[in-house]
Amino acid sequence: MKPILIVAHAGSMNTPDDSLDxxxxxxxxxxDIVEIDIRFNADNIxxxxxxxxxxxxxxxxxxxxxxxxxxxxxxxxxCDMKEMTSPKGLGNLKEIVEHFNFxxxxxxxGIKNAKAKLLQKTFPGYKFVTDWTLxxxxxGSKEYIESIVRLAKASGFMGLNLNYRxxxxxxxxxxxxxxxxxxxxxxxxxxxxxxxAEWGVDAITSRNPALVWDVVIDKNYLM
Numbered sequence: 642m643k644p645i646l647i648v649a650h651a652g653s654m655n656t657p658d659d660s661l662d663x664x665x666x667x668x669x670x671x672x673d674i675v676e677i678d679i680r681f682n683a684d685n686i687x688x689x690x691x692x693x694x695x696x697x698x699x700x701x702x703x704x705x706x707x708x709x710x711x712x713x714x715x716x717x718x719x720c721d722m723k724e725m726t727s728p729k730g731l732g733n734l735k736e737i738v739e740h741f742n743f744x745x746x747x748x749x750x751g752i753k754n755a756k757a758k759l760l761q762k763t764f765p766g767y768k769f770v771t772d773w774t775l776x777x778x779x780x781g782s783k784e785y786i787e788s789i790v791r792l793a794k795a796s797g798f799m800g801l802n803l804n805y806r807x808x809x810x811x812x813x814x815x816x817x818x819x820x821x822x823x824x825x826x827x828x829x830x831x832x833x834x835x836x837x838a839e840w841g842v843d844a845i846t847s848r849n850p851a852l853v854w855d856v857v858i859d860k861n862y863l864m
Contacts, residue, residue: 646673646844647853648719650827651691654849659689664706668713672850676719677706678751681730687737691723704737711741718747719846725751725760735763748799750824755796770802770824777807786812790819800824800843805833810840817841831856 649667652658656666659678667675678691680700688700703720710716725731738744748768749760755771771793779785793801800822803812808825816823826846828834834856837845847853 645838645842645853645857646824647850647857648672648674648676648824648826648844648846649850650846650848651676651678651689651721652848654851659691659701661689661701661705661709664709667850668709668716670850670854672716674717674719674844675706675710676721676750676846677703678721678723679703679734680723681727681733685727685729685733687730687734703734707737707741707743710746711743716746718743720747720749720751722749722751722757722760725757728759728763731760731763750802752798755792755798761797769798770800770822771796771798772802775803775807780807780809780812783811783815786815787819790815790821794819794821802826805837805845808837808840808842813840813842828853 649670649672651663653663654666656663664675677689679687680690680694682688682694687703689703689706690700707718710718738747744767748770750770750772752769752771753774761769773789801816802824805825805828808823813823822843824844825837825842828837828845828847829849831852834845834853838857845853
């Protein structure tokens with residue numbers, strides 16, 4: 642059976658989104674990867690947040706999140722970038738990653754249609770996946786999917802990171818033909834997890850990583 646990576650969503654198991662509690666539960670459940678959403682505050686400090694920052698509201702820091710993960714031996718990190726145009730913010734993020742020697746245990750997501758020049762320039766040699774915006778009328782076209790996969794690979798991405806509702810077995814097969822990964826988000830039902838596993842998906846992001854464990858361990862779809 643093909644191994645599957647379990648990604649703990651930035652708000653797993655009913656913990657607050659983008660909280661250290663969510664990072665901790667991902668660690669406790671032995672997820673392969675923990676996801677955090679990243680923005681930069683007024684001082685260009687990387688913080689955990691999905692939406693625009695609100696004035697005078699406290700946000701957990703990326704430093705503290707990676708510090709928790711660094712206490713483990715092998716749990717990786719998905720940095721879902723909600724903004725990536727701040728040179729100072731990205732520079733500070735790089736300093737944190739390098740402080741914890743975390744380069745080989747992380748990848749970046751949140752990148753639409755291969756547009757992440759500043760991010761890729763700041764982090765040369767790092768891993769990236771693209772949350773490609775699909776043309777809904779064309780998702781059934783093999784030629785269309787092949788064109789996306791070829792462009793993603795040529796742009797330096799290790800894989801696609803797509804909403805599971807739009808992923809088909811054909812897409813997964815094409816990705817693998819071109820040596821590209823297919824990561825999916827955000828899956829919450831056992832039937833969907835099982836279907837994606839049968840199709841050979843590479844990673845599943847879920848708010849309920851415990852459920853993903855229960856479904857995939859039954860058939861040994863694990864690393």
